[in-house]
Amino acid sequence: MDKPFAITLDVGTSRANKTGSWRTERAVYTNRMPPCNDACPAGENVQAWLYEAEEGGAGYERAWRKIMADNPFPAIMGRVCYHPCETACNRAQLDEAVGINSVERFVGDEAIRQGWTVSVEVPPTGKRVLVIGAGPSGLSAAYHLALRGHTVTIKEAGPMAGGMMRFGIPRYRLSRDVLDAEVQRILDLGVTLELDTKVGDLEAVRQDYDAVFLAVGAQLGRRAYIPAGEAAHVLDAVSMLRDLESGEKPLLGRRVAVYGGGNTAMDAARTAKRLGASEAIVVYRRTKDRMPAHESELREAEDEGVLFKWLSTIKQVDGGRLTVERMELDDTGFPRATGEVEELDADSLVLALGQDTDLSLLDGVPGLVVEDGVVAVGSDMMTGCPGVFAGGDMVPHERSVTVAVGHGKRAARHIDAWLSGAAPEPVARPALATFDTLNTWYYSDAPRAHRPVLDRARRESTFDEVVLGHDESTALMEARRCMSCGNCFGCDNCYGVCPDNAVIKLDDPGGKYLIDLDYCKGCGLCVAECPSGAIQMFPERI
Amino acid sequence: MAFQQIKLYQTGTFVAGNRLLDPEQRSVQARTGRSNSLTSGHRACRGCGEALGARYVLDAAMRATDGNLVAVNSTGCLEVFSTPYPESSWQLPWLHSLFGNGPAVAAGVAAALRAQGREDIRVVGQAGDGGTVDIGFGTLSGMFERNDDVLFVCYDNEGYMNTGVQRSGATPPAATTANTKALGGTPGNVFGQGKSVPLIAMAHEIPYVATATVAELRDLEYKVEKAMTFRGARYLHVFVPCPLGWGAASADTVKLARLAKETGLFPVFEAEAGTVTEVSKIRRQVPVEDYLRPQKRFAHLFGDQPRPDVVARLQARADRNIARFGLLPEGDE
Ligand SMILES: Cc1cc2nc3c(=O)[nH]c(=O)nc-3n(C[C@H](O)[C@H](O)[C@H](O)COP(=O)(O)OP(=O)(O)OC[C@H]3O[C@@H](n4cnc5c(N)ncnc54)[C@H](O)[C@@H]3O)c2cc1C
Ligand code: SF4
Numbered sequence A: 001m002d003k004p005f006a007i008t009l010d011v012g013t014s015r016a017n018k019t020g021s022w023r024t025e026r027a028v029y030t031n032r033m034p035p036c037n038d039a040c041p042a043g044e045n046v047q048a049w050l051y052e053a054e055e056g057g058a059g060y061e062r063a064w065r066k067i068m069a070d071n072p073f074p075a076i077m078g079r080v081c082y083h084p085c086e087t088a089c090n091r092a093q094l095d096e097a098v099g100i101n102s103v104e105r106f107v108g109d110e111a112i113r114q115g116w117t118v119s120v121e122v123p124p125t126g127k128r129v130l131v132i133g134a135g136p137s138g139l140s141a142a143y144h145l146a147l148r149g150h151t152v153t154i155k156e157a158g159p160m161a162g163g164m165m166r167f168g169i170p171r172y173r174l175s176r177d178v179l180d181a182e183v184q185r186i187l188d189l190g191v192t193l194e195l196d197t198k199v200g201d202l203e204a205v206r207q208d209y210d211a212v213f214l215a216v217g218a219q220l221g222r223r224a225y226i227p228a229g230e231a232a233h234v235l236d237a238v239s240m241l242r243d244l245e246s247g248e249k250p251l252l253g254r255r256v257a258v259y260g261g262g263n264t265a266m267d268a269a270r271t272a273k274r275l276g277a278s279e280a281i282v283v284y285r286r287t288k289d290r291m292p293a294h295e296s297e298l299r300e301a302e303d304e305g306v307l308f309k310w311l312s313t314i315k316q317v318d319g320g321r322l323t324v325e326r327m328e329l330d331d332t333g334f335p336r337a338t339g340e341v342e343e344l345d346a347d348s349l350v351l352a353l354g355q356d357t358d359l360s361l362l363d364g365v366p367g368l369v370v371e372d373g374v375v376a377v378g379s380d381m382m383t384g385c386p387g388v389f390a391g392g393d394m395v396p397h398e399r400s401v402t403v404a405v406g407h408g409k410r411a412a413r414h415i416d417a418w419l420s421g422a423a424p425e426p427v428a429r430p431a432l433a434t435f436d437t438l439n440t441w442y443y444s445d446a447p448r449a450h451r452p453v454l455d456r457a458r459r460e461s462t463f464d465e466v467v468l469g470h471d472e473s474t475a476l477m478e479a480r481r482c483m484s485c486g487n488c489f490g491c492d493n494c495y496g497v498c499p500d501n502a503v504i505k506l507d508d509p510g511g512k513y514l515i516d517l518d519y520c521k522g523c524g525l526c527v528a529e530c531p532s533g534a535i536q537m538f539p540e541r542i
Numbered sequence B: 001m002a003f004q005q006i007k008l009y010q011t012g013t014f015v016a017g018n019r020l021l022d023p024e025q026r027s028v029q030a031r032t033g034r035s036n037s038l039t040s041g042h043r044a045c046r047g048c049g050e051a052l053g054a055r056y057v058l059d060a061a062m063r064a065t066d067g068n069l070v071a072v073n074s075t076g077c078l079e080v081f082s083t084p085y086p087e088s089s090w091q092l093p094w095l096h097s098l099f100g101n102g103p104a105v106a107a108g109v110a111a112a113l114r115a116q117g118r119e120d121i122r123v124v125g126q127a128g129d130g131g132t133v134d135i136g137f138g139t140l141s142g143m144f145e146r147n148d149d150v151l152f153v154c155y156d157n158e159g160y161m162n163t164g165v166q167r168s169g170a171t172p173p174a175a176t177t178a179n180t181k182a183l184g185g186t187p188g189n190v191f192g193q194g195k196s197v198p199l200i201a202m203a204h205e206i207p208y209v210a211t212a213t214v215a216e217l218r219d220l221e222y223k224v225e226k227a228m229t230f231r232g233a234r235y236l237h238v239f240v241p242c243p244l245g246w247g248a249a250s251a252d253t254v255k256l257a258r259l260a261k262e263t264g265l266f267p268v269f270e271a272e273a274g275t276v277t278e279v280s281k282i283r284r285q286v287p288v289e290d291y292l293r294p295q296k297r298f299a300h301l302f303g304d305q306p307r308p309d310v311v312a313r314l315q316a317r318a319d320r321n322i323a324r325f326g327l328l329p330e331g332d333e
C-alpha cells in the first residue's frame, strides 16, 4: 500500500481501451489524380513537382528532376506549351489557375543556369533504335530510350535539331539558347544525331535497327487554290518561317496579308511586323471565337498591332491587291459565301492553312496504314508494321510540342517493352481529385502573378523574347498557390483535428502520417478537414 | 485576429502546421512533442468536439506553463468519457469535482498552491456548458469576483449531452433537445431565454475573457497562451459541436464550428478588464441556414412544414452579433 497521499486505487491509462473497435469506416491516405497531371499531354506529375518547388532552394532541383522524368524540355515547355494543365487546374474555381507554366519555365531556366544534368543509370541493352526526325517527338523518344539503356540514332533531314521548335516557332517566343541547351542535354546522354540526313526510304534503313520511331512531323504548308495574277506574291507560312530561321529574310513588302486562323497564322503575322511590314492583317473565314489559335497568341498578336479581318475568304490575288468575299455563319457555325466582295491592299499573301506530312519515305513498309494523310497507330504508338512506331504531328492527334513530347515518351515505354518482350509497366490512373474533394477554406487568399512582357517598342522591331520569366520569389509564391489536389502536402491538419489522437505524425522531415487503427473511431474529421482531399473513408468489413 | 499571421502563400495560419514552416511557427497541435493531455482510448463519441477542444486547450496551456499545470474538472461529458474506473485519459494532474463546484475547487487548489509558495504551478478549471452556465454558475461568479488565479474554460456544446441531451442555458433558440421538442407553435427551445456567460464574465471586469472555436486552432492556442500571461481570474469559452446532441455527422464537427463563426451566430472575441479588445472577423460570410441545415436539432425548420420565420429570427440573432461586435471585415460593414 505504498500509494501517494490520498490515492487509494490503481489507475491505468485509457490507452488500454482500444476504441478503434467502434469503427465502421476507416480513414486511409490516398493519392487522387490532380487535374493538372491528368491534363498534361506529356504526362508530367505537376502536383508532385510543384510540391518540391514550393520548398524553394534545393527544392527546385528536385522539382526539375521530377519534370525530367517525363519531359526533357522544362524550359521549352515553360515558353511554348499551351498549358492545358492550367485550364484544368482546380484553383481556377477558387480565384485563378496556378501559373504552372511560369513555374516550369523558372525551374527549367534554373537548370540551365545551374548546369544540372541527367545521366543514364542502367547498363546498355545493346538494342539499336532508329529515330527519324529531331523534332520534339523524336528527341523525347530518343531521351527516354537512351535513359533505358538503348543505343539511339536520330536521322534528321534538316541542318539542326529541334524540328518546328526551331524552324516554326519564332525566336521571340522561344529563345534559341534555351532550345540549344535542352537539346544538347539529350545528345550528352550519348544519342547519335545525324544532321542533313533525310530518310527517303524507310525499308532501306530499317533492317539495321531493332526498332524504329518515326517523327517526321508535318512539314508541307497546305496550299489552297486561289486564282493569282502574274505579279502576285504568295508564299506559305512554314516555308517563310523556315527560311527566316535559315538566315534568308523573306521579301514581304509593306502590307502583308496572312490567310488562316491558327497559331501559325499568328506567328506569320507577328513575324511580318518584325520584318518591317507597316501592316499585317490576318484574314480568316470564321469569327474570332472560332479561331483555332490559342487565346494567348491571339492576344499577343493584337497587342503587337496585328489586324484581323473576320468572316472573309480570299477569292483572287493580284499584284498589290486581294479580292475578299464576306462570309456568314450558318446555324451549324459553317461559313457560307454571301457574294459580297471587297478589295484589300496587300503586297504579299502568306498562306497559313495548316500542314501536311510528307509520307513518301514510308512507301512499301508492310502493314503500315495511312489515314487522312497521317499514320495510324495504336495506343502503344506502334504502326501496323511491327517494331515501327510513330508519334507527333504525323499521327492523328492534336498537334503541339507537348503532345509530341508525350508521344515520344509513350512510344519509348512501349518500344522498351517490345524490345525486351515484356509487357510495359502499367500506369496507375487513380480517380480524379475534383474540386469538391478539396476543403478550400484552408488556402490563403493568393492572387496569381502574371509574367511580365517585353515593352511594345522592342516587340515591334526585334525578335527578343516577348514573355519574360518570373524572378525567384514570384515563382516560389506561384508554386505555393498550388492546392496539392488529391495528395498530402504535409499541412498537419489531420494530425491536429483527430479527437482521438489516432493520427500519428512520423518524426521525419518529409512529414508523413499514419492512422493508428487501435484508436481511430472512424469519425471522418481528418477526411473532412484535409485541405487537399488526400484522405478517404473506406467501409470496414464487419 | 490578433495572433501572428504567417504570410505563407499556401495555407497561412489556417492549417495546423505545414511542412514549409519551421516547427516553432507551427501550432502546438502540429508538433510531435505535444503533450496529448487527453490521450487516446477515451470514450467520447466519434468526432467529439469537446474532446478535441480539451486537448487543444490543455496542450497549449501545458506548453505555456512548461507542464506546471493542474486541471480541475466539473462533472459532465468530459469527465465521464475520460475517466471510467480504472482508466484515465488525462496526462496531467487532474481532479474531479462535483457538477456545481468546479470553479470553487479550482480556486481552492490555487489558494493551496499559493499557501505552499508554488505559484509557478497554474490552475485550469474546466466544465461543459451545464457545469458552467447553469449548475456551476454561482461558484464561477464567486471565483471571478474574488479574482482567483484560475483560467476557467467552458466547453460549450449547447446542452446536457451525456445525460440524454437536455436543454441548458446555452442551448440556442429553436434547437430541439429531449425537453424542448419540436411541438406546438414555437418548436424547440424558446426565444428570449439563456445567457451569454462571456458577457457576464466581462461584467466582472476580470483580467481576460475570450471566446474561441475548435475550427480556429491558431486563434484558440493564442488565447490560451495569452490567458496564461495574466494572473487572476480568466475565462475562455470554447464552442465545441456535439455530433450526438446536435444530430450532425461526426465528420462535420469542425465545419459546424467554422459555420457558427462565419454566420455570426457565435461571435469570437477577446476582452480585457471588461472591454472587448479584438474580434475575429468573418472571412466568408454565409447565411445561418448553411449552419442549421446539417443539424437534426434544427431539422423541423426545413421539413414538410418549413419555418422560414424561425430561420429569419435566427438570422436576426446572427445579424445582431455582427453589428454588435463588428464581425464583418473593414469595408463590408
Ligand atoms: C509556326 C508554328 C508555331 C507553333 N507554335 C507552337 C506552340 O507555341 N506550342 C506548341 O505546343 N506547338 C506549336 N506548334 C506545333 C508544334 O511545333 C508541332 O506540333 C511539333 O513541333 C510537332 O513535333 P514533331 O516532332 O512531330 O514534328 P516536327 O517538329 O515537325 O519535327 C519533325 C522533324 O523531322 C524532320 N524530318 C522530316 N522528314 C524527315 C525525313 N524524311 N528524314 C529525316 N528527318 C525528317 C524534320 O526536319 C523535323 O526536324 C507550332 C507549329 C508551327 C508551325
Ligand atoms: S508541359 Fe504544358 S501541360 Fe504539362 S505541366 Fe508543363 S505547361 Fe502544363
Ligand code: SF4
Pocket (backbone or CB within 6 Å): A034, A035, A036, A037, A046, A047, A050, A088, A089, A090, A091, A098, A100, A481, A482, A483, A484, A485
Ligand atoms: S491547384 Fe495544384 S494540384 Fe490542383 S490542379 Fe492546380 S496545379 Fe494541380
